[in-house]
Amino acid sequence: MAEPDASLPLPPAHWLAVQAGDQRCLVPLAQAGEIFPWTAVQPTPYTRTWFLGVANLRGELCGVVDLGRFLHRDQEAAAADPKLLGFHPAIGLNCALRIDRLLGLRAAEAFAPSAAGVPPAQAWLGPLLTDAEGHSWQTLDLQALAQAPAFLAIDA
Numbered sequence: 001m002a003e004p005d006a007s008l009p010l011p012p013a014h015w016l017a018v019q020a021g022d023q024r025c026l027v028p029l030a031q032a033g034e035i036f037p038w039t040a041v042q043p044t045p046y047t048r049t050w051f052l053g054v055a056n057l058r059g060e061l062c063g064v065v066d067l068g069r070f071l072h073r074d075q076e077a078a079a080a081d082p083k084l085l086g087f088h089p090a091i092g093l094n095c096a097l098r099i100d101r102l103l104g105l106r107a108a109e110a111f112a113p114s115a116a117g118v119p120p121a122q123a124w125l126g127p128l129l130t131d132a133e134g135h136s137w138q139t140l141d142l143q144a145l146a147q148a149p150a151f152l153a154i155d156a
Contacts, residue, residue, distance in 0.1 A: 015111075017103035017137070018085060021068030021075050024137045025099075026106065026129065031142040033086030034058070035102060044154075051154040052098060057086065060094055063154070067097040070151070071138075093146040111137065124148050 015026040036057055041064050043053040050069035054061050064084065068075055084096040114128035114136055126139030145151050 014108040015106040015139075016085075017106045018067075018097075018099040019101040019103055020066075020071055020097075020099050021073030023068065023071055023073040024103070024135055025067070025071075026111075026126075026137050026139045027085070027142060028139075029105070031088050031091065033088045033091075033096075036084040036086065036096065038082050038084065038098075046156050047154045048156055055084070055096065057084065057096060062086065062094045062096045064096050064098055065151070067099055087142055087146060091143055091146050095146070106131075122148065122150070124151070 014029060016029055016032045018025050018027060034057075039055050039057070041053040041055045044051065047053075050066045052064040052066050055064050056062075067085075082098050082100055083102050085099050085102075086096045087093050111129035111131055114130045124141045124145035126141050129137045129139060131137065
């Protein structure tokens, strides 16, 4: 069997893999914005526990949402060095998601539909996928999330 040619380009990745609490998530690359290191967040009063406040990200004031809390996931897996994942500018929402771990890029071919097959409860929750190791991944639609009343209603 011939060795693969290292000069050939790799197939494009279609997902950005992240972890929020104990949940593995896949975000479409086309909807992901810039990834920022953790920065100071100014808390805002009278908001939901998952809305951490606002942060200055490259001169823009952005709301910061703890994705793990928003998804109601176990926070024991929370990382000491979280990251902020911005929404793609085309979505039109100055918001960043606090994620616990950035797990890299993944090709769509690396996943198969999950056997669980339960229809998502929210429009912004895509199908569950499974990787070759048997891990379950929740796909997220950031465009739909940015329009979801439950996500936009940050008041407590």
